[in-house]
Amino acid sequence: xxxxxxxxxxxxxxxxxxxxxxxxxxxxxxxxxxxxxxxxxxxxxxxxxxxxxxxxxxxxxxxxxxxxxxxxxxxxxxxxxxxxxxxxxxxxxxxxxxxxxxxxxxxxxxxxxxxxxxxxxxxxxxxxxxxxxxxxxxxxxxxxxxxxxxxxxxxxxxxxxxxxxxxxxxxxxxxxxxxxxxxxxxxxxxxxxxxxxxxxxxxxxxxxxxxxxxxxxxxxxxxxxxxxxxxxxxxxxxxxxxxxxxxxxxxxxxxxxxxxxxxxxxxxxxxxxxxxxxxxxxxxxxxxxxxxxxxxxxxxxxxxxxxxxxxxxxxxxxxxxxxxxxxxxxxxxxxxxxxxxxxxxxxxxxxxxxxxxxxxxxxxxxxxxxxxxxxxxxxxxxxxxxxxxxxxxxxxxx
Amino acid sequence: xxxxxxxxxxxxxxxxxxxxxxxxxxxxxxxxxxxxxxxxxxxxxxxxxxxxxxxxxxxxxxxxxxxxxxxxxxxxxxxxxxxxxxxxxxxxxxxxxxxxxxxxxxxxxxxxxxxxxxxxxxxxxxxxxxxxxxxxxxxxxxxxxxxxxxxxxxxxxxxxxxxxxxxxxxxxxxxxxxxxxxxxxxxxxxxxxxxxxxxxxxxxxxxxxxxxxxxxxxxxxxxxxxxxxxxxxxxxxxxxxxxxxxxxxxxxxxxxxxxxxxxxxxxxxxxxxxxxxxxxxxxxxxxxxxxxxxxxxxxxxxxxxxxxxxxxxxxxxxxxx
Numbered sequence: 001x002x003x004x005x006x007x008x009x010x011x012x013x014x015x016x017x018x019x020x021x022x023x024x025x026x027x028x029x030x031x032x033x034x035x036x037x038x039x040x041x042x043x044x045x046x047x048x049x050x051x052x053x054x055x056x057x058x059x060x061x062x063x064x065x066x067x068x069x070x071x072x073x074x075x076x077x078x079x080x081x082x083x084x085x086x087x088x089x090x091x092x093x094x095x096x097x098x099x100x101x102x103x104x105x106x107x108x109x110x111x112x113x114x115x116x117x118x119x120x121x122x123x124x125x126x127x128x129x130x131x132x133x134x135x136x137x138x139x140x141x142x143x144x145x146x147x148x149x150x151x152x153x154x155x156x157x158x159x160x161x162x163x164x165x166x167x168x169x170x171x172x173x174x175x176x177x178x179x180x181x182x183x184x185x186x187x188x189x190x191x192x193x194x195x196x197x198x199x200x201x202x203x204x205x206x207x208x209x210x211x212x213x214x215x216x217x218x219x220x221x222x223x224x225x226x227x228x229x230x231x232x233x234x235x236x237x238x239x240x241x242x243x244x245x246x247x248x249x250x251x252x253x254x255x256x257x258x259x260x261x262x263x264x265x266x267x268x269x270x271x272x273x274x275x276x277x278x279x280x281x282x283x284x285x286x287x288x289x290x291x292x293x294x295x296x297x298x299x300x301x302x303x304x305x306x307x308x309x310x311x312x313x314x315x316x317x318x319x320x321x322x323x324x325x326x327x328x329x330x331x332x333x334x335x336x337x338x339x340x341x342x343x344x345x346x347x348x349x350x351x352x353x354x355x356x357x358x359x360x361x362x363x364x365x366x367x368x369x370x371x372x373x374x375x376x377x378x379x380x381x382x383x384x385x386x387x388x389x390x391x392x393x394x395x396x397x398x
Numbered sequence: 399x400x401x402x403x404x405x406x407x408x409x410x411x412x413x414x415x416x417x418x419x420x421x422x423x424x425x426x427x428x429x430x431x432x433x434x435x436x437x438x439x440x441x442x443x444x445x446x447x448x449x450x451x452x453x454x455x456x457x458x459x460x461x462x463x464x465x466x467x468x469x470x471x472x473x474x475x476x477x478x479x480x481x482x483x484x485x486x487x488x489x490x491x492x493x494x495x496x497x498x499x500x501x502x503x504x505x506x507x508x509x510x511x512x513x514x515x516x517x518x519x520x521x522x523x524x525x526x527x528x529x530x531x532x533x534x535x536x537x538x539x540x541x542x543x544x545x546x547x548x549x550x551x552x553x554x555x556x557x558x559x560x561x562x563x564x565x566x567x568x569x570x571x572x573x574x575x576x577x578x579x580x581x582x583x584x585x586x587x588x589x590x591x592x593x594x595x596x597x598x599x600x601x602x603x604x605x606x607x608x609x610x611x612x613x614x615x616x617x618x619x620x621x622x623x624x625x626x627x628x629x630x631x632x633x634x635x636x637x638x639x640x641x642x643x644x645x646x647x648x649x650x651x652x653x654x655x656x657x658x659x660x661x662x663x664x665x666x667x668x669x670x671x672x673x674x675x676x677x678x679x680x681x682x683x684x685x686x687x688x689x690x691x692x693x694x695x696x697x698x699x700x701x702x703x704x705x706x707x708x709x710x711x712x713x714x715x716x717x718x719x
Binding site: 303307311 | 446500
């Protein structure tokens, strides 16, 4: 009996179950492709465009090609084998790379060259495809055990191809037109956004780490510290901006030194303060946990071998805590990239400006011009800092 | 020479080490044995000032340990713990070279020393130098731990249950290696363990502890022959004591010259322990063994009857004394 049971077990291991996640995602993509609009065409910026389906956008051949690629993906997901996963990864990247060319084809078919203001919008089906493909990438990365660095490089490569296509050939795309008409404003907003995020993360890195070290040292600081940080985290971001308005305006008006620094109720200062307040918790918490996770006997051995406290911290405790600490920086940075968009409301500039202006003018393409770079930035920061955290795990330990 | 005189350690209301006096001459191997929580580890960690003692005095070669800078003191004392305490983010070579680097030895000298130690501990440099601790087996990791402790050639070696987490075979192998090494290096070793067999095998001087106090100390043989009380006797293995004692003496110390009788059929090398001799008698159903030297030439005889008579007279002498 046990022999037969074992044989059954072995047979069971050979017939692999389908990967339900990837199968579902493939079907979702096929459905989105055929059931929702792929692109839209508008005669000018304000008038809502008319939607076109996949056959109208890519032609019969193009529609069939995309469908075939998606069907192949679904077929490959029926067997959860490593070779299949590798093939699926290739397919997903291929589709991602083909997508901007699909827009070119659609532009060629649907845009009348005589209409200078005519523009191509991206439809629900196309967005869904893009989003679900990224989900597929996440699943495949886990299944294949890919290094974060490899995924980051892959994403960066795809982004580069997209950017090149947009620069060179996709002039009909509404997003690109929106970009052309606001090129200098866009770059200014982008750099404002980056400076805001970088300075917020930088300052909270220094403050958060100091706080975590103090909390490790003194139990009383630990309780008060976490209570305070948790409180900040629960205040809605917009409310925090509002709360800072009055005191900062007063300080800016009454304290000469702060006024010279540019402190006022609106603008960069309150935005920076609010971003720091939100960034402190994840950084302080992760640093606190990271420092606590270093095994006490490793630290005792360091002391017993004759390391001075500073040597022990910089050569043993800090490098061992670094991977978890960097995870905190990753979470914080991604969060700050998103939050900085809201800062546009109090005049801090950044990509959020386009989002709120676009919302005000009901120009969705302008909203996208602000939102899309934020999403891409967040994705790249996430992958890059994740890869860095992975690299700092010395000796490949888990 | 390590000397502890009337040393105590209190943690709040509890007394971990209570008025202990102990002297360990240079080059001797001292084992501290006791049940868990008896204060033996605390005692060890007071010697390199990981824990400050509350009362009494600890001296190294006559100098009180407070007179040293604690960091410099620790660099002069090797320290080995059960979990190895190796730095997981450093390679084997870097771990071993830690203390020499802290002492600012020139790089070539550090590298030469690391390679020398890896040779001594049977860790081929090509294979192991660049491995990380998590890639090592328990025995290999503990070898690296001992090598790291010996890197700067300290006079004193403190070991806190170094082989406690290893399987019996590996443990025995590392004990043998340590014995060989100690015969060559003559370090002053303080070795904490709860395994009495390990202590009996390794130590010159045995200290049995209970509830922060020393119950009895002396040479392993002396303790086996005359345990002070029931606790020491049970620590020494109760009924097994006779065999443990036999394991500490050599066959050639108990043999008699070859008589005129026909030599016994079973042969035993004179370097074997008395315990092995007794075991051989049980196996071969005999009460006499022919003792041979390294080249298998008979040099004497081991007789069970004589052994018992010898033990009886010794006991009589002890009673009379």
